[in-house]
Amino acid sequence: MAGSIAAERPRTARGTATKARIVEAAADLMRAHGVASTSVDAVLAASKASKSQLYHYFADKDDLVLAVIQRQTECVLAAQESMLRGLTSLAGLRRWRDAVVELSRESQCAGGCPLGSLVSELAESPKPRAQLAESFARWEAYLIAGFKAMRDRSGSKSSVDLADLATAVLAALQGGLLLAQTTRSTRPLELALDMAIDQVASRLK
Amino acid sequence: MAGSIAAERPRTARGTATKARIVEAAADLMRAHGVASTSVDAVLAASKASKSQLYHYFADKDDLVLAVIQRQTECVLAAQESMLRGLTSLAGLRRWRDAVVELSRESQCAGGCPLGSLVSELAESPKPRAQLAESFARWEAYLIAGFKAMRDRSGSKSSVDLADLATAVLAALQGGLLLAQTTRSTRPLELALDMAIDQVASRLK
DNA sequence: AGCAGACTGGACTAATCGGTCCAGTAGGAG
DNA sequence: CTCCTACTGGACCGATTAGTCCAGTCTGCT
Numbered sequence A, B: 001m002a003g004s005i006a007a008e009r010p011r012t013a014r015g016t017a018t019k020a021r022i023v024e025a026a027a028d029l030m031r032a033h034g035v036a037s038t039s040v041d042a043v044l045a046a047s048k049a050s051k052s053q054l055y056h057y058f059a060d061k062d063d064l065v066l067a068v069i070q071r072q073t074e075c076v077l078a079a080q081e082s083m084l085r086g087l088t089s090l091a092g093l094r095r096w097r098d099a100v101v102e103l104s105r106e107s108q109c110a111g112g113c114p115l116g117s118l119v120s121e122l123a124e125s126p127k128p129r130a131q132l133a134e135s136f137a138r139w140e141a142y143l144i145a146g147f148k149a150m151r152d153r154s155g156s157k158s159s160v161d162l163a164d165l166a167t168a169v170l171a172a173l174q175g176g177l178l179l180a181q182t183t184r185s186t187r188p189l190e191l192a193l194d195m196a197i198d199q200v201a202s203r204l205k
Numbered sequence C: 001a002g003c004a005g006a007c008t009g010g011a012c013t014a015a016t017c018g019g020t021c022c023a024g025t026a027g028g029a030g
Numbered sequence D: 001c002t003c004c005t006a007c008t009g010g011a012c013c014g015a016t017t018a019g020t021c022c023a024g025t026c027t028g029c030t
Helices: A013-033 A040-047 A051-057 A061-084 A090-106 A116-122 A126-154 A162-183 A187-204 B013-033 B040-047 B051-057 B061-084 B090-106 B116-122 B126-154 B162-183 B187-204
Strands: none
Touching (some): A061 A090, A090 A126, A116 A162, A116 B162, A126 B162, A162 A187, A162 B162, A187 B187, B013 B040, B040 B051, B090 B162, B126 B162
């Protein structure tokens, strides 16, 4: 039913800007209020676009949701990449922790993770769920690369599975953000990430 | 706006049964499809009740949502209480881990945590958010009690803050469930909980 | 039995939803 | 300048939404 007609790609600079404006507004609204309770009309109002513009670039609302996932993925991964680049020591991992906590604090712990907060609403729909799974896999890949650099640098001969380690760290981050969002405090996030760092330290020793 | 008129309490056995049927159906639907995309009509159809019945017991949909949170809280805490009762050793904690993983496996990792999956949609609404925060606090209390029993039993003189430990463990559980729901595999949950158990073991030593 | 009030069924409404359609504008290529 | 087409504005549609209302039925109490 959804996506049967491929979304039109913009062919001019103006069209590209319009499409981007729509996706950005949709991403903000959906992160704040959830996917289902973000109406197409609200997205239009926030992006100052008209209905025909939205349906010119997206087959339907589901198609827009996929674009939002895509956009949030690129945003999160870009931020993570810059925070994890050159990660070669536990001290670096602790700086990453502090940066993540600071990011959460800046938004008063609202919204949670731009990707994680989409999961519960979209996990029963095959396409969005697959997209989110791939996004998390890419995120883990960054962590794995960092852990590998840490292990190489330290000359450790630990044979721990770095992918498993990355999954556990990502889970701690997501759970920490979820509890932080609920309690409106960065404390659960800090505790979860500290636990994750302890785990990395002991497993990479 | 919401809850200005207190929800009527049922005064007969029949009324009590009707209200319970409505809440149960709403809880199931909201867990599966999300809060916003569960319509009142769908709840009515699933519970074989009529509109006047629902609005006899609930002021509005928001009020019904609060009742759903309440119900899910009692369900989760009852299950956790029975799994955590008599927790006095690491071996017992591992049995708890296995039971939680098994529960997730039984549902094909769908739905996630009955409480956690509500967070992202409700965290911006004051009353539901406060309810969820209290529910998590009660959950942590069970964990704290278990950790205390473990520490007393083992004669450990660790001075670690048991509340912080419980928060970290709960975060691992929530994050593990979120990733499990996304990847449709219990593996992230297992890894997150193993990490949490390692943390308990090392902090309680 | 009979009464009061709790409970129920479902028609109804106004607003909002996602989505369609078409007439009109703008902007790059020749 | 001219034409083609990408792009835009917004009226419009049927379906669905949360919520109201009232007439009728059941139930516990005396």
